[in-house]
Amino acid sequence: MTASGDFLTCQRCGAAYAPEHRFCGACGAEVGLAAPPSSAAPAPPSRPTGVSSPDASEELNRLAGAPYDPSASTGIPRAEERDDALPYYIPPARVVLMTLLSAGLYIFYWMYVTWRHYREHTGDIAYPIFHALTLLVPVYNLFRLHAHMRVYQELMEARGVPTTLNPVRAVLMYFGVFLLGMVSLMLPVEAPITPAQQAAYAAINVGQATLVAWILWQAQGNLNRFWQHRLGTRLGWAPLSPGELALVALGFLLGWGMLAVILIDPTLIPAEPSTVSEPALTPSP
Secondary structure: OEEEOOEEEOOOOOOEEOOOOOEOOOOOOEOHHHOOHHHOOOOOOOOOOOOOOOOHHHHHHHHHOOOOOHHHHOOOOOHHHHHOOOOOEOOHHHHHHHHHHOOOOHHHHHHHHHHHHHHHHHOOOOOHHHHHHHHHOOOHHHHHHHHHHHHHHHHHHHOOOOOOOOHHHHHHHHHHHHHHHHHHHHOOOOOOOOHHHHHHHHHHHHHHHHHHHHHHHHHHHHHHHHHHHHHOOOOOEOOOOHHHHHHHHHHHHHHHHHHHHHHHOHHHOOOOOOOOOOOOOOOOO
């Protein structure tokens, strides 16, 4: 690892992390062993022969109710903690890939699963499914996205975990997705579609998916860092669920499938009926 000011740099992905951190918040690689000797915590005393380690779930419960202590996240995690790790880690690269494949529709699943993790961790009353469906409500979805980012930002700040979450920036970028959608509705739908219209549709689809992917990539990196530091153990990877894959497939068909029709064979799109009536033909004398 290389040092940069008060932070170190992960040799695997190049992301910055604090010297007391044990795992990289961007890629999940173990970095604590490479921290400078001055910042390393003393090794825990060896356990007497015949005495087993405490159950990992009890250790997680204890840490979940205690303030974040950087010294608790140093050293090598026990094998039990690796095996019983909570599956909260979602690789940012996977989030980006799923978002692009689904033409941005993946944000619904991301809002659901990360809100479910919040409910499981805090015990607060929360409804992940309804929380995700609020994205369908214009204007109100901006408030819910802001609240989602703000809650995690406050959790990280309260525990002293470095964060780059910015709820206002996320809302502004998602508002850009909404504006691009409005522009697509303003484009004339008539046959034949001109090359300029084809290029506009392609730019809008790619722009919307890219904006959503950036929002989720930046947020997921922060969430991974929070869970790793908050729980003090290596996180398990969140498995791919059937609902997640189904949503990605649906977004791929609705988003990129329609764009493919416009680019390949625009004649398949029905033309708007003409509002000007043609003059009636009268038989010639």
